[in-house]
Amino acid sequence: MAHPAHYREAHPMVFVLTHWINLISMVSLAFSGFYIHYPFFSGFMGVARGMHFFFMYVLVVNLTFRIIAAFFVKSAVVNGSRQQDTDIKNWLPQEANRGQMIPWLKYYLFLKKDHPLGAKYGVLQKIAYIATVPLTYVMMWTGFSLYGPYMNHPWFESSLALVGGPMNMRIIHYFMMWVFIIFTAIHAYLANVEGFAPSRLIFAWKESEGLEFDPKTGKVVGGKGH
Amino acid sequence: MAYEENGALQSLLAARGVTRRDFLKWCGSTAALLGMAESFAPQIAAAVEGAVLQPQAPALWINGGACTGCTESMAQVDTPDVATIVLDLLSVNYFETIMMAQGEDAEAAKADLVAKGGYVCIYEGTVMTGFEGNALRVAGKPQVEELPEVFENAAAIVAVGSCAVDGGWVAANPNPAGGIGVLEFCKEHNIETPVVNLPTCPVNPEWVVAMVIDVLYLGALEDLSVLDLDEFNRPKGIFGQTIHDNCSRRGHFENGEFVTEFGSVEEAKGYCLYAVGCKGPQTFTNCPIVRWNGRASWCVESGAPCIGCGSANPLEAGGNWVDVNAPFLNRHRDIHVGDWVTQPTVVGAAVGAAAVAALAVHGVGMKAAGRMDGGAPYEEMKERDAKKGGGK
Numbered sequence: 001m002a003h004p005a006h007y008r009e010a011h012p013m014v015f016v017l018t019h020w021i022n023l024i025s026m027v028s029l030a031f032s033g034f035y036i037h038y039p040f041f042s043g044f045m046g047v048a049r050g051m052h053f054f055f056m057y058v059l060v061v062n063l064t065f066r067i068i069a070a071f072f073v074k075s076a077v078v079n080g081s082r083q084q085d086t087d088i089k090n091w092l093p094q095e096a097n098r099g100q101m102i103p104w105l106k107y108y109l110f111l112k113k114d115h116p117l118g119a120k121y122g123v124l125q126k127i128a129y130i131a132t133v134p135l136t137y138v139m140m141w142t143g144f145s146l147y148g149p150y151m152n153h154p155w156f157e158s159s160l161a162l163v164g165g166p167m168n169m170r171i172i173h174y175f176m177m178w179v180f181i182i183f184t185a186i187h188a189y190l191a192n193v194e195g196f197a198p199s200r201l202i203f204a205w206k207e208s209e210g211l212e213f214d215p216k217t218g219k220v221v222g223g224k225g226h
Numbered sequence: 227m228a229y230e231e232n233g234a235l236q237s238l239l240a241a242r243g244v245t246r247r248d249f250l251k252w253c254g255s256t257a258a259l260l261g262m263a264e265s266f267a268p269q270i271a272a273a274v275e276g277a278v279l280q281p282q283a284p285a286l287w288i289n290g291g292a293c294t295g296c297t298e299s300m301a302q303v304d305t306p307d308v309a310t311i312v313l314d315l316l317s318v319n320y321f322e323t324i325m326m327a328q329g330e331d332a333e334a335a336k337a338d339l340v341a342k343g344g345y346v347c348i349y350e351g352t353v354m355t356g357f358e359g360n361a362l363r364v365a366g367k368p369q370v371e372e373l374p375e376v377f378e379n380a381a382a383i384v385a386v387g388s389c390a391v392d393g394g395w396v397a398a399n400p401n402p403a404g405g406i407g408v409l410e411f412c413k414e415h416n417i418e419t420p421v422v423n424l425p426t427c428p429v430n431p432e433w434v435v436a437m438v439i440d441v442l443y444l445g446a447l448e449d450l451s452v453l454d455l456d457e458f459n460r461p462k463g464i465f466g467q468t469i470h471d472n473c474s475r476r477g478h479f480e481n482g483e484f485v486t487e488f489g490s491v492e493e494a495k496g497y498c499l500y501a502v503g504c505k506g507p508q509t510f511t512n513c514p515i516v517r518w519n520g521r522a523s524w525c526v527e528s529g530a531p532c533i534g535c536g537s538a539n540p541l542e543a544g545g546n547w548v549d550v551n552a553p554f555l556n557r558h559r560d561i562h563v564g565d566w567v568t569q570p571t572v573v574g575a576a577v578g579a580a581a582v583a584a585l586a587v588h589g590v591g592m593k594a595a596g597r598m599d600g601g602a603p604y605e606e607m608k609e610r611d612a613k614k615g616g617g618k
Contacts, residue, residue: 003600045482099610114605166508178574182581194601
């Protein structure tokens with residue numbers, strides 16, 4: 001069976017760090033958010049709110065940094081290769097992704113036997129990852145609209161009026177948390193279902209041997225398991 | 227202001243057992259209520275003292291689809307306090323619940339004043355548009371037939387109570403009587419009379435007094451910006467901060483000390499009512515400061531979670547406080563998916579569980595397909611390239 005090699009060039013150290021910060025922030029936000037939604041044990045509300053605000057600032061700063069860094073840091077253009085290009089190019093749709101949406105869907109629905117070719121990230125993966133960017137900022141916006149010191153600011157006041165008041169805003173904020181939870185579940189599942197090499201790389205920055213890919217054609221050219 | 231002019235009010239107050247000191251204290255608290263510095267108190271005193279010599283300002287108190295709770299709230303002052311006296315300054319020519327006149331006489335008095343114009347219209351209750359207006363008939367005809375003229379000729383409309391603001395509980399789903407608020411009715415009929423919204427169920431009499439002072443004596447009619455209204459036409463001074471911000475139980479909230487069950491030790495200790503559905507964090511009124519029933523107490527202080535009766539959304543159907551806040555003991559409102567009524571928590575957990583279950587099933591499929599150990603072999607070329615007949 002065949003799995004691409006996972007080299008450090010795919011996820012430079014700085015992105016290993018931002019990924020860790022994302023993970024810790026999101027887990028803390030979901031936990032403290034559930035507590036604020038309904039305090040299921042006593043004595044923690046002040047801390048929960050503090051956690052919630054602190055980690056959201058961290059998450060947003062981290063995301064903004066991550067986006068800016070994507071324009072300056074290079075990462076591998078395809079798994080199983082050490083050749084790098086500016087990271088943002090690997091995020092946006094590429095020639096290698098063209099026409100591959102249907103094959104990916106078919107592959108995941110067991111209607112296609114072979115693993116589709118692609119760039120560093122597949123079509124569905126790119127859609128999901130890119131969607132988390134606006135989602136995070138919208139989450140921040142809905143949160144500020146509910147947060148005492150900011151809710152009277154004209155921006156957030158008019159947002160509250162737009163959605164029909166703070167109760168509706170609260171429910172939107174709550175549902176969006178589930179969107180993040182479901183995203184994370186699918187993300188963790190798909191990243192690891194064919195082997196734990198991606199996790200070893202993104203968490204521990206450990207390389208794994210595997211198939212080598214030609215960055216130009218995107219096709220398998222050798223490596224372990226060829 | 228001449229001494230004898232002051233004297234006229236003084237004798238009026240003295241006759242009711244109110245000292246000048248009480249009166250000035252009240253002027254100070256009214257200034258605070260209107261969001262002004264206390265240094266405005268003399269100006270308010272002068273305005274009220276001046277008004278007492280003027281012909282009484284005419285007013286109409288119109289009841290729509292109302293439970294008369296707001297009237298009751300206004301009438302609850304059991305001793306004639308300063309607020310009552312100031313309201314005596316209004317000449318209320320029509321007030322169904324408490325007026326002496328009846329029948330045609332009363333209707334004639336109303337018609338006279340409407341024809342003359344320039345009055346303050348205080349509207350209590352829901353505007354009932356259902357059944358072609360027959361949901362509420364007054365003096366033998368649908369009320370909505372006379373309302374355009376009543377509203378049009380008024381100098382200002384004060385919508386008292388949540389019903390008058392956005393239909394209130396009368397307009398709650400399924401709203402058979404077609405209840406709407408005064409502001410929406412005015413918009414539908416292109417009436418541009420200024421509307422001041424004072425939600426809550428019932429209205430707090432202190433706010434009505436504050437608005438009457440504002441509208442009649444402090445020049446709000448000439449310059450509406452005096453009122454400093456928010457997007458929902460509510461005075462910001464009264465409806466600018468949440469109940470949660472000023473709540474006497476806020477300390478318990480921050481400490482994480484909650485009532486989770488009525489009749490419990492926690493309830494006896496006066497802990498925070500957040501976990502039993504208190505809507506204080508999203509309800510913008512100054513109830514904890516002004517309080518109710520002659521400033522004796524208010525809902526949360528007396529042990530009941532806030533049910534959000536001050537929520538208002540005058541121009542959006544379904545924005546009334548009952549639809550927005552029921553069930554009152556839950557943290558979230560109910561959501562309606564077709565005929566299915568449920569809580570956001572249930573929807574979130576169900577969708578989340580379904581996603582995890584789908585992933586588990588998919589995982590079984592991946593195992594069966596032998597893809598768990600590294601995935602399937604890679605395709606030779608993209609399908610679309612293969613169709614084109616080559617991968618070059």
